Amino acid sequence: xxxxxxxxxxxxxxxxxxxxxxxxxxxxxxxxxxxxxxxxxxxxxxxxxxxxxxxxxxxxxxxxxxxxxxxxxxxxxxxxxxxxxxxxxxxxxxxxxxxxxxxxxxxxxxxxxxxxxxxxxxxxxxxxxxxxxxxxxxxxxxxxxxxxxxxxxxxxxxxxxxxxxxxxxxxxxxxxxxxxxxxxxxxxxxxxxxxxxxxxxxxxxxxxxxxxxxxxxxxxxxxxxxxxxxxxxxxxxxxxxxxxxxxxxxxxxxxxxxxxxxxxxxxxxxxxxxxxxxxxxxxxxxxxxxxxxxxxxxxxxxxxxxxxxxxxxxxxxxxxxxxxxxxxxxxxxxxxxxxxxxxxxxxxxxxxx
Amino acid sequence: xxxxxxxxxxxxxxxxxxxxxxxxxxxxxxxxxxxxxxxxxxxxxxxxxxxxxxxxxxxxxxxxxxxxxxxxxxxxxxxxxxxxxxx
Numbered sequence: 001x002x003x004x005x006x007x008x009x010x011x012x013x014x015x016x017x018x019x020x021x022x023x024x025x026x027x028x029x030x031x032x033x034x035x036x037x038x039x040x041x042x043x044x045x046x047x048x049x050x051x052x053x054x055x056x057x058x059x060x061x062x063x064x065x066x067x068x069x070x071x072x073x074x075x076x077x078x079x080x081x082x083x084x085x086x087x088x089x090x091x092x093x094x095x096x097x098x099x100x101x102x103x104x105x106x107x108x109x110x111x112x113x114x115x116x117x118x119x120x121x122x123x124x125x126x127x128x129x130x131x132x133x134x135x136x137x138x139x140x141x142x143x144x145x146x147x148x149x150x151x152x153x154x155x156x157x158x159x160x161x162x163x164x165x166x167x168x169x170x171x172x173x174x175x176x177x178x179x180x181x182x183x184x185x186x187x188x189x190x191x192x193x194x195x196x197x198x199x200x201x202x203x204x205x206x207x208x209x210x211x212x213x214x215x216x217x218x219x220x221x222x223x224x225x226x227x228x229x230x231x232x233x234x235x236x237x238x239x240x241x242x243x244x245x246x247x248x249x250x251x252x253x254x255x256x257x258x259x260x261x262x263x264x265x266x267x268x269x270x271x272x273x274x275x276x277x278x279x280x281x282x283x284x285x286x287x288x289x290x291x292x293x294x295x296x297x298x299x300x301x302x303x304x305x306x307x308x309x310x311x312x313x314x315x316x317x318x319x320x321x322x323x324x325x326x327x328x329x330x331x332x333x334x335x336x337x338x339x340x341x342x343x344x345x346x347x348x349x350x351x352x353x
Numbered sequence: 354x355x356x357x358x359x360x361x362x363x364x365x366x367x368x369x370x371x372x373x374x375x376x377x378x379x380x381x382x383x384x385x386x387x388x389x390x391x392x393x394x395x396x397x398x399x400x401x402x403x404x405x406x407x408x409x410x411x412x413x414x415x416x417x418x419x420x421x422x423x424x425x426x427x428x429x430x431x432x433x434x435x436x437x438x439x440x
Contacts, residue, residue: 074401
């Protein structure tokens with residue numbers, strides 16, 4: 001039976017048969033969740049006591065704490081500072097994304113460190129080849145005081161990282177060497193000289209088509225984009241009713257289909273005209289349908305954050321959770337939506353598993 | 354042999370009973386506790402070994418001055434608390 005996991009400000013919520021089946025870590029922020037079968041990883045963010053990682057091997061019935069990724073010792077010398085003058089800590093502040101490929105677990109963090117574990121979280125290696133890039137010192141916080149890695153995509157030896165703000169970084173050799181990609185992305189918020197600077201693009205979220213992973217969908221701070229060449233070049237898309245947003249989900253088999261969750265604009269992070277909608281394309285982003293059946297169409301203030309939209313492995317069911325605690329699911333690719341609750345805590349991530 | 358106590362708010366997350374340990378400085382005393390209870394370390398210290406931003410440590414009622422090095426002398430009971438700054 002398909003489960004849906006909802007990581008929230010006040011715990012991890014498991015949904016079965018359209019209802020809340022279980023709550024773990026009650027009262028504690030759960031910043032990310034990953035689930036495949038009986039294996040579930042939950043990133044727990046104890047404000048005072050740091051970010052921790054817990055693993056379940058029985059489908060979420062019980063969890064045990066495993067090691068969280070940690071920074072290596074910082075070389076002696078003054079604090080590192082970002083271009084805003086803020087100290088970049090060499091210490092884990094938040095687990096922002098969790099992915100697994102084969103037996104290897106990957107974590108993208110705040111600050112923007114990438115980590116891998118080959119033993120299910122018993123030990124971690126930082127991907128130094130990315131952290132040690134000189135360009136890293138130009139990255140800036142996007143949504144948080146420190147920059148972070150919110151999207152990690154693994155396909156064979158290819159590793160892609162989406163960084164807010166630090167653009168799209170790619171490795172074709174399992175993380176040994178890295179290059180900046182993202183030609184075609186542009187930043188309205190930058191001075192003219194930096195408009196096309198790849199390293200300062202505020203990538204909000206990346207989603208790839210599992211069957212054709214060269215096809216990437218990218219929600220950016222000031223637009224939506226699609227790539228058909230593994231992120232080397234992008235085409236800008238016109239998403240109705242607005243191209244601003246955080247989340248995007250890619251159909252696992254059809255490289256022409258993706259879903260976006262638009263909001264008005266960066267300074268007005270609410271649905272256009274108070275009507276909650278999802279924008280779907282089925283022709284590679286040339287055109288979009290605005291889907292609204294079952295979603296509130298007036299006085300809606302919901303925002304779907306980066307990891308708040310997911311599609312299942314079949315490409316049929318969708319889940320969408322908002323920062324104001326509403327959760328909807330769809331069983332027909334977004335044509336119609338069912339409200340599961342409007343009373344949940346702020347939702348950080350939804351994930352089928 | 355300084356005594357080290359931990360905030361009750363920590364107890365729901367990780368076992369942190371009071372401990373009597375050897376140590377001339379706060380660092381030495383905490384390291385002695387963590388040697389017996391390794392999981393506790395990451396709840397108190399960041400990845401570089403400094404006190405977490407929202408954790409406070411007192412020695413006999415005085416807040417430690419060296420939050421990075423923890424070189425303050427362990428002359429009295431050491432209390433590890435949750436700072437209100439973290440909300």
